[in-house]
Amino acid sequence: MKIPNLSNPILFDLIFKLSGFYKIYERWLESQISRDVLPNHVAIILDGNRRWAKYHFFGIDKAHNVGAEKAEELLNWIYDLEIKITTIYVLSNENLERENEELTNIYALLSKKLAKLRDDNRIHKRKMKIKAIGNIELLPKNLQHILKILEEETSTYNSMFLNIAVAYGGQQELVDAIKKIASMVSSGNLNVSDIDKKIIESCLYTSHLPQSDPDLILRTSGEKRLSGFLLWQSAYSELIFMDVFWPEFRKIDFMRAIRTYQNRVRRYGK
Numbered sequence: 001m002k003i004p005n006l007s008n009p010i011l012f013d014l015i016f017k018l019s020g021f022y023k024i025y026e027r028w029l030e031s032q033i034s035r036d037v038l039p040n041h042v043a044i045i046l047d048g049n050r051r052w053a054k055y056h057f058f059g060i061d062k063a064h065n066v067g068a069e070k071a072e073e074l075l076n077w078i079y080d081l082e083i084k085i086t087t088i089y090v091l092s093n094e095n096l097e098r099e100n101e102e103l104t105n106i107y108a109l110l111s112k113k114l115a116k117l118r119d120d121n122r123i124h125k126r127k128m129k130i131k132a133i134g135n136i137e138l139l140p141k142n143l144q145h146i147l148k149i150l151e152e153e154t155s156t157y158n159s160m161f162l163n164i165a166v167a168y169g170g171q172q173e174l175v176d177a178i179k180k181i182a183s184m185v186s187s188g189n190l191n192v193s194d195i196d197k198k199i200i201e202s203c204l205y206t207s208h209l210p211q212s213d214p215d216l217i218l219r220t221s222g223e224k225r226l227s228g229f230l231l232w233q234s235a236y237s238e239l240i241f242m243d244v245f246w247p248e249f250r251k252i253d254f255m256r257a258i259r260t261y262q263n264r265v266r267r268y269g270k
Helices: 009-018 021-032 049-056 060-080 100-118 121-125 141-153 170-186 197-202 251-262
Strands: 041-045 085-092 128-133 160-168 216-219 238-241
Touching: 021 251, 049 060, 060 085, 060 100, 060 121, 060 160, 060 251, 085 100, 100 141, 121 128, 128 141, 160 170, 170 197, 216 251, 238 251
Parallel strands: 041 085, 041 216, 085 160, 128 160, 216 238
Antiparallel strands: none
């Protein structure tokens, strides 16, 4: 009898789930998480789609599709763990320089998934405010339109928050904030001496949030850098880097990250 290659993470995960051990392990992990010290704001860099495709000899379109489905699953995980604010890094400014064919497919997939999200009962039942953060005007008009509709239709919600960082760059966010502040000073609505941390934060893309600073920033794919993500807001965030490509990311990986966060001592520079 041929023994299956358990070094293949997809096959291993399938066997793990079929055996029933996955659910047992998931429940055990959940029991290890304290509900008293959950992060209020989790930010996730969804990284590794292309490398996952290359590793498994899949097309890049397949990777983006599986990654998008994983992002849909994430909505249930954050709800199950009662996390109020989630920010996901979907597409950076630099990503907009990729080949036209890949970008066209990404835009089409985003449009499809966002349109589906609009009719997702979970969003309205859970009163989840959705907002896109980034240079949205760089996106195709139809994608801008869908994002605007989502924002308008969830504008009164405030139980949960989902921020979609798309065409986003942390340096550009700071440049835009500086321009806003300069404009307020120029118009006489703000004195230079009054510029402080609160003024700067009020001009960032995340100013609509009850808490703009993520407690936890998680990046998949094994890369250990923020790539310009939430440069100002991440000053005292806990950083966790996981050696799993985004399309393979599971609820147990998410819970492991939460457990790791809870085992850390946050000193805020003190």
